[in-house]
Amino acid sequence: MTERTADRVMDTAAELFRRKGYAESSMRELAELLGIRKATLYHHVQSKEAILEWLCIESLRRVTADVREVIEREDEPLRPMIERHLLVALADRDMHATMLLESGSLSGERRARVVALRRDYELLVEGVIAAEQREGRLRSDYEARPLTLSLLNLLNWTIFWYEPQGAMSAADVARMLASVYLDGAALPVSARPG
Amino acid sequence: MTERTADRVMDTAAELFRRKGYAESSMRELAELLGIRKATLYHHVQSKEAILEWLCIESLRRVTADVREVIEREDEPLRPMIERHLLVALADRDMHATMLLESGSLSGERRARVVALRRDYELLVEGVIAAEQREGRLRSDYEARPLTLSLLNLLNWTIFWYEPQGAMSAADVARMLASVYLDGAALPVSARPG
DNA sequence: TTGACGCCCGACCGGCCGGTCGGTAGTGTC
DNA sequence: GACACTACCGACCGGCCGGTCGGGCGTCAA
Numbered sequence: 001m002t003e004r005t006a007d008r009v010m011d012t013a014a015e016l017f018r019r020k021g022y023a024e025s026s027m028r029e030l031a032e033l034l035g036i037r038k039a040t041l042y043h044h045v046q047s048k049e050a051i052l053e054w055l056c057i058e059s060l061r062r063v064t065a066d067v068r069e070v071i072e073r074e075d076e077p078l079r080p081m082i083e084r085h086l087l088v089a090l091a092d093r094d095m096h097a098t099m100l101l102e103s104g105s106l107s108g109e110r111r112a113r114v115v116a117l118r119r120d121y122e123l124l125v126e127g128v129i130a131a132e133q134r135e136g137r138l139r140s141d142y143e144a145r146p147l148t149l150s151l152l153n154l155l156n157w158t159i160f161w162y163e164p165q166g167a168m169s170a171a172d173v174a175r176m177l178a179s180v181y182l183d184g185a186a187l188p189v190s191a192r193p194g
Numbered sequence: 195m196t197e198r199t200a201d202r203v204m205d206t207a208a209e210l211f212r213r214k215g216y217a218e219s220s221m222r223e224l225a226e227l228l229g230i231r232k233a234t235l236y237h238h239v240q241s242k243e244a245i246l247e248w249l250c251i252e253s254l255r256r257v258t259a260d261v262r263e264v265i266e267r268e269d270e271p272l273r274p275m276i277e278r279h280l281l282v283a284l285a286d287r288d289m290h291a292t293m294l295l296e297s298g299s300l301s302g303e304r305r306a307r308v309v310a311l312r313r314d315y316e317l318l319v320e321g322v323i324a325a326e327q328r329e330g331r332l333r334s335d336y337e338a339r340p341l342t343l344s345l346l347n348l349l350n351w352t353i354f355w356y357e358p359q360g361a362m363s364a365a366d367v368a369r370m371l372a373s374v375y376l377d378g379a380a381l382p383v384s385a386r387p388g
Numbered sequence: 389t390t391g392a393c394g395c396c397c398g399a400c401c402g403g404c405c406g407g408t409c410g411g412t413a414g415t416g417t418c
Numbered sequence: 419g420a421c422a423c424t425a426c427c428g429a430c431c432g433g434c435c436g437g438t439c440g441g442g443c444g445t446c447a448a
Contacts, residue, residue, distance in 0.1 A: 005425090021299065023217030027406060039408080040426050048406065101295060105215065139381050142370050146362065149355045150348060150374055157347040168340065176336050180344055184378030187333050199395095221436060233438080234396050242436065390448085401438075408431075417421085 009034060009044055010058070013051045014094035022052055022102040053110040056103045059095040060117040063088045064124065071128060078132050079182060081125070083174035086155050090170045093159050100156055122148060151181055203228060203238055204252070207245045208288035216246055216296040247304040250297045253289040254311040257282045258318065265322060272326050273376060275319070277368035280349050284364045287353050294350055316342060345375055 132138040320342040326332040
């Protein structure tokens with residue numbers, strides 16, 4: 001049952017960290033949510049920071065794996081890649097939020113490992129952006145790097161306002177953001193009313 | 195000199211909170227950065243949370259005032275509004291980052307006040323978006339609300355990767371983001387190479 | 389000279405923090 | 419019955435936290 005318990009610890013920690021913030025969450029509180037004592041919690045995890053590192057790495061691992069699969073499968077991967085990124089981020093919401101907001105609380109090697117994974121992922125996306133520019137499907141008046149970072153801004157922070165029970169499904173939001181990013185929010189002049 | 199000192203406290207606190215996070219920053223550390231003792235610091239501010247509230251309110255006050263002025267002056271305010279928002283956010287970087295990341299650490303009435311200001315600002319932007327939709331300059335296949343939140347995502351989180359000493363000036367980034375949001379990142383099919 | 393005021397400080401407080409320790413209870417194996 | 423292993427726990431630790439208290443020191447006005 002170790003595996004089950006470890007998973008439960010990680011899920012609960014992700015929810016707690018997202019709701020209260022990493023520094024404001026205590027191991028006592030986490031133990032209480034799990035229905036065990038703090039000393040017992042340390043039987044399952046090495047330290048508080050180890051939990052945070054695991055959450056960061058796992059969220060990046062999942063989004064990287066999924067997006068890489070889309071890139072390898074699709075001929076024109078940009079739009080499906082955008083949609084997949086968003087669907088994964090919304091599915092692993094608490095974990096993803098913790099990675100975005102709290103990875104700065106890691107220190108030393110833990111921090112270095114997470115920063116490296118994040119950089120790898122950014123470069124994966126940037127590679128797609130640059131390729132689409134070369135093939136003339138994406139505008140080239142700006143560098144691939146700021147275009148990539150803008151896209152990731154647009155996507156990543158959606159988890160903080162999206163409401164699963166609202167009018168739009170996750171797939172709806174994914175389509176909308178892909179369309180806004182690629183096609184723009186403005187109506188083309190030719191399509192405007194007189 | 196009280197005014198000078200209070201300003202210095204707020205500037206220093208904003209930089210510290212952005213660099214280390216609110217919960218991870220201590221009043222001892224802030225006092226040390228200011229070259230005074232902790233007890234003296236409490237002569238100038240009421241509490242740690244009061245500092246955070248002031249930073250949040252002030253950053254929202256500035257961006258709201260500036261953007262409102264643009265809206266009242268311009269006939270087609272959307273593009274200049276986007277650019278102004280970004281310039282203000284980049285100018286008050288530490289304060290703005292603290293507001294975005296740490297306002298959740300406020301409690302009770304302080305939190306309520308900041309949340310209300312944030313909501314006011316969102317509604318101000320949403321009003322512009324909705325107006326542009328009615329006038330046919332903005333696509334209407336999505337609601338004004340998610341279009342607004344997407345735009346704010348795209349803009350707000352830029353402060354975390356923009357490098358002032360880099361190749362692009364703040365005005366360059368502002369123009370780029372306005373163009374990506376309005377015109378899209380894709381090349382129109384008609385403009386693509388054969 | 390006196391006293392009010394702004395600015396400063398050392399010493400201290402209770403409380404919560406992450407983490408450790410020694411030990412117990414149950415369970416399955418040989 | 420002996421052993422090993424896992425899950426569990428109460429009690430405890432040193433350390434840092436936000437915040438307070440009483441008082442010192444210079445300036446300036448009466």
